[in-house]
Amino acid sequence: MRWFEKIYQWLFRSLANQILVTYLLVIAFSLSIVTFWALSKIKSESITDLRNSLEVDAVRLALEIDNDLVLDSAQATNRIKQAVDRHAMRLGLAMTVVNNDGHVLADSGPKELKEGENIANQPEISDALAGIAAFYTRRSSGTHSDWLYVAYPVRSAGETNGVIRVGFPLTEINQRLNRDLIIFVEIICGTLILTVLTSIWLAKRVTKPISNMSEMAKNIAISGDISGFVPVVRQDEIGELGLSFNQMIGRLREEERLRQEFIANASHELKTPTMAIGSVVEALQAGAAEDPELRKQFLKSLENLVDRQSSLLKDLLDITRIHGQSVEWKEDLNLADLIGEAIEQVRAQAGKKQIGIKFVPMTELVLLSGNNIQLQRAIVNLLTNALNYSQADGMITIQAKSVESDRVEVSIQDTGSGIDSADLPHIFERFYRGDKARTRTGGGTGLGLAITREIIARHHGVIDVESTLGKGSTFYLRLPAKIISLKASE
Ligand SMILES: Nc1ncnc2c1ncn2[C@@H]1O[C@H](COP(=O)(O)OP(=O)(O)OP(=O)(O)O)[C@@H](O)[C@H]1O
Ligand SMILES: [Mg+2]
Structure with a gap:
């Protein structure tokens, strides 16, 4: 056999x-x-x-x-x-x-x-x-x-x-039938030979690009080399497959570029406070520790630097989702409570800057499903930005209302600096900071909005912004929700 x-x-x-x-x-x-x-x-x-x-x-x-x-x-x-x-x-x-x-x-x-x-x-x-x-x-x-x-x-x-x-x-x-049979056999043989030739030609045309792609995919799997594209000369399904394959490679390259950029930015951000910590320690060793006043001042700045470092590390872990690996997912989180708690978290900071926070009372009971801490974090990030980029005597207004029978929109409006239209398309990117000089002194790393967007996306929602330079900004969160009209239930 x-x-x-x-x-x-x-x-x-x-x-x-x-x-x-x-x-x-x-x-x-x-x-x-x-x-x-x-x-x-x-x-x-x-x-x-x-x-x-x-x-x-x-x-x-x-x-x-x-x-x-x-x-x-x-x-x-x-x-x-x-x-x-x-x-x-x-x-x-x-x-x-x-x-x-x-x-x-x-x-x-x-x-x-x-x-x-x-x-x-x-x-x-x-x-x-x-x-x-x-x-x-x-x-x-x-x-x-x-x-x-x-x-x-x-x-x-x-x-x-x-x-x-x-x-x-x-x-x-x-005899005539025999002659006819011979003619028929000749026709069959001729057709079969023609078929063999055309199918060899056709099969080559079909299988060549496929084996090219499979060869390339194997290479990518083994060595991770995504430097090449497959040639696409056809317009049929195989050409389409080639195009999709190339799109996939393009996507992989973009991912790789973002990853490299993220690593470079993250290490740069970590290096700055680390070096500052080093120089404070050096100064303390050089004798600053002798003077109690100076020592206190240096230890305070050391504490600030360490705080900044750990908050940055937390952000980094968050954004790479390591932190969120086993997030607890709950049904029926009350949105009003969630916003109330977020406001409490920034209350002291707002008081210090003399900025008012107004939460417009809700006419509906809005229930979300998701992770309580993450959702709060998203709102706190937006409130912190509103505070950071507003002058004293500013006002932050929070409003939540249903936009569809199963979708809620939360808006956070401030009377702050507003965002330059050139920055607007980029503010949700990791490490992107609008006014570099000011935010650097304010301690921002440009991760806040990226994390917020990530959290909202994980909750199947979208985030959007409207802003006028010099007048203020409004951030919108739209999330799937269970909406219960309070008037109807009364
Ligand atoms: N409410 C706002 N008003 C004006 N500009 C804002 C506002 N929110 C965000 N921005 C701009 O968008 C940029 C990105 O915001 P993001 O929260 O991501 O980073 P950050 O606030 O600079 O740093 P952090 O990581 O500490 O939040 C900010 O640097 C700022 O220029
Ligand atoms: Mg921020």
Whole structure:
């Protein structure tokens, strides 16, 4: 069974071979059926034509000898013999005439029957003696080919007086069928060769780009090399696959670029406070620790730096989602409570800066599903920004209302500096800071909004902003929610 296994492997290891074999089988099968059908049609029609012409010959002879058949005399039989020989010779047929009991009166050959021999038992003769014109195809005794026999009853006054049998060899028809068969076989072979060639060409066209892509995918998997693209020259499904493949590579490259950028930014951000900590420690070692006032001041700034460092680390962990690996997901978190708690967290900071916070009372009970801490964090981030980028005596207004039957919109509006339209498209990017100088002194790292957007996305929501420079900004959070109208439930 080794050869069988070899064929099996050859077939199923390659798409091209499968296409080829399928084509060959389908074409060979359908052409064979067509050939078979056509040849049998040709044969049956040729036999029908021959039968009709033999019948006409029989009728012609019958018209000549019908009187003599009734007479039953030696002269009459002689006349019948002469007529049979004449007709048979002229037409090249085998003709036999029998009387009404099946005895031979005249026969033209090819293997001459004896006069008076009874052939009533031959099927076409017995049918014709019974009054039915009959035809049979069979091997004639003494020759090596099939013959068609037509037997015609000669009748008068309702009686069968005798039978005329006309026979003709089928050799010619068979030869013609053989010639036709050869032509059909030639057509089948030609088509199969053409099929092999076209399917090899087609299979190459189809499988080449696919194997290119699979080669490239293998490379990416093994070495992570995403430097190349696959060539796309086709516009069909394979071309589309190539395009998608290239888009995927493009996406991978972009991800890689962002990752590198993130690492560079993160290490830069971590390096700055670390170096500052180093220099404070150095100053303390150099003698600053001796002076109690100076020591206190340095320790305070050390504390600030460490705080900043740990909050930055927390942000980094958050944004890389390490922190959020096993977040607790709860149903029915009350949005009003969530906003209230977030406000409490920034209350002291707002007091210090003399900025007012107003939470417009809600007319609906809005329930969210998600993580309490993360959602609070998102709102706190927005409130902190509003505080950070507002002057004293500013005002922050928070409002929450349903926008659809199952969606709530939370808006956080401030009367602060506003955002430059050039910065606006970038503020949600990691490490992006608008006014670099000011935010740096304010301690911002540009991660706040990126984290907020991440959290909102995790909760299947979107974040948006509207801002006018010098007048203030409004951030919008839209989240899926269960909305219960308070008026209706009262
Ligand atoms: N309410 C606001 N008013 C004006 N500018 C804002 C406001 N919120 C955000 N911005 C601008 O968008 C930038 C990005 O904000 P983001 O919160 O991401 O970073 P950050 O506040 O600078 O630092 P942190 O990581 O500490 O939050 C800010 O640097 C600021 O320029
Ligand atoms: Mg911020």
